[in-house]
Amino acid sequence: LGPSGMCMDSSNIYTANNYNNTVSIINCESFKEENRIYVGAYPNDLICYKDYLYISSSEANLISVYNKKEKRLEFDIPINGWPYSMAVDEEKKIILAANFQSNNISIIDTDKNKVIKEVNTFKYPTKIRLSKDKKKIYVCESYMGENIAGYIEIFDSYTFVSEGKIKVGKSPMDIEEDEENLYVINFEEGTLSVISKRLKKEVDKISIGGMPKSIKINGSYFIISDYFNSRILIINSIDYKKRTIAVGKEPS
Numbered sequence: 001l002g003p004s005g006m007c008m009d010s011s012n013i014y015t016a017n018n019y020n021n022t023v024s025i026i027n028c029e030s031f032k033e034e035n036r037i038y039v040g041a042y043p044n045d046l047i048c049y050k051d052y053l054y055i056s057s058s059e060a061n062l063i064s065v066y067n068k069k070e071k072r073l074e075f076d077i078p079i080n081g082w083p084y085s086m087a088v089d090e091e092k093k094i095i096l097a098a099n100f101q102s103n104n105i106s107i108i109d110t111d112k113n114k115v116i117k118e119v120n121t122f123k124y125p126t127k128i129r130l131s132k133d134k135k136k137i138y139v140c141e142s143y144m145g146e147n148i149a150g151y152i153e154i155f156d157s158y159t160f161v162s163e164g165k166i167k168v169g170k171s172p173m174d175i176e177e178d179e180e181n182l183y184v185i186n187f188e189e190g191t192l193s194v195i196s197k198r199l200k201k202e203v204d205k206i207s208i209g210g211m212p213k214s215i216k217i218n219g220s221y222f223i224i225s226d227y228f229n230s231r232i233l234i235i236n237s238i239d240y241k242k243r244t245i246a247v248g249k250e251p252s
């Protein structure tokens with residue numbers, strides 16, 4: 001119930017289910033649920049890394065480590081304040097967890113499976129993403145519920161030092177990038193912010209309506225989930241024309 005984060009490997013799709021504290025394991029060929037893992041309270045995100053599945057359980061303040069070969073939970077990593085989303089840096093062998101309530105990032109060593117560093121952010125970080133060139137870390141700092149604009153903060157991925165923040169819309173929830181720009185969806189105001197990576201500032205804002213929660217880029221199109229209106233938006237990145245596909249309730 002309440003599927004949120006998702007990842008996949010060559011054999012299976014894994015979904016984090018908010019409302020019943022489980023992870024579903026779905027076979028890629030049959031598209032049937034083959035197993036269900038009970039984890040900590042309110043799992044929000046997950047990452048496939050080597051032979052393991054890392055699962056962030058927000059209410060439990062844990063990241064659980066599941067051995068995919070042995071088909072068992074091996075241990076839990078305690079995390080500060082509601083781990084909301086994660087990213088993996090395979091070159092450095094670390095996982096980055098954005099903690100919504102404690103306003104920081106936990107850096108997890110995947111060899112030791114423990115937190116080795118914490119980095120402060122501004123209020124209520126939601127999405128964390130590693131840049132395509134692996135040199136930057138992007139964090140959506142939402143200021144959720146405060147009725148003010150949020151920010152994208154940029155960190156050096158080697159030193160974890162902040163390189164500054166960029167003002168966007170209310171409650172930024174997800175971020176994508178191409179060669180020139182960052183694209184941020186703002187949940188509480190129904191907009192898409194366009195940020196120039198060179199200028200390090202918002203250069204355009206597009207009204208898309210609803211409550212956009214996630215964004216992906218596919219060729220010249222943005223694929224955006226609208227949590228409030230139960231739809232998927234497909235938006236042309238050149239002229240911003242859009243079409244919609246009706247889906248089930250609260251798409252993540």
